[in-house]
Amino acid sequence: MSLNKIDLPPRLIAQLYPRSLMPDNSITVAAEIVAEAPDIETASKQPPVEESSGTGTTTEWKSLGGNQKNIMVIVDYTTDLHLPDPAFTFLSQILNACKLGPNDVVIINRNNYPHTPYEQLLDHFTGKVVLLFGTTAAAFGFPFEIPPYQVQTFAGYTVMHAPALDALKDDKPAKTQLWSSFKKIFNL
Incomplete structure (x- = not known):
């Protein structure tokens, strides 16, 4: 080395x-x-914390990134609080190729919010671009389904889904399709 x-x-x-x-x-x-x-x-195995207030339930929001460009990256990992290190490294490389950094997006592990409606996630994190990795549009909660890598506009959001980051990092044809989608989304 x-x-x-x-x-x-x-x-x-x-x-x-x-x-x-x-x-x-x-x-x-x-x-x-x-x-x-x-x-x-120990933190990765804990479910999201919901605190009861006098008027209802409040969710403790867990995410990574600064969301400076209103880009939501939704992942679904059952054994990690956010996402595993290799997946984060690969995502960082993808974002870098798009001239974005981890601070430009917000990374949300859908597994932390199994019962939270997608509308509530979209409202809280204020994303305009929703990139789904390891979950489909319908599984996330959108009222439609699209093929992988297809860019779809819905209610002011740009939506795209792809396989999990772990599956993408060593699959050259899949990365090519992902890059093609990103060129449309980010005008590259």
Whole structure:
């Protein structure tokens, strides 16, 4: 292994550089990642916390990213709080190719919100682009289904779904189709 080529997991990078790699407004996100990292195994198996108030139930929202460009990345991982490191690394590479960073999107693990209606997720996270990985449009809650990689407009949202990030990272034809969809969505 060369000193010029050392691969570090994203969580370790966030711990080493919590301030210098991100703009000032995303320091809280880095702090949350760092805080979760040591205890990720126990945290990843906990369901979303719902607190009861006098008027109803309040959901504790869990997500990654700053959502500066109103792009929602929906994943579905049952064993992770957000998504596994290899999937995050691959997603970061995809976003980088689109001239986007993790702070431009919000990453939401649908598994954390199994009973939350999709409308509530869209309202809370204010996304205009909804990228679904490992779940379909209908499974997410949209009242329609589309083939993988097809870009669909619905009620002011641009929607696209693809296989899980883990399945995509080593599948060259699938990555080509994904890139074609991203070129349409992001005008590349």
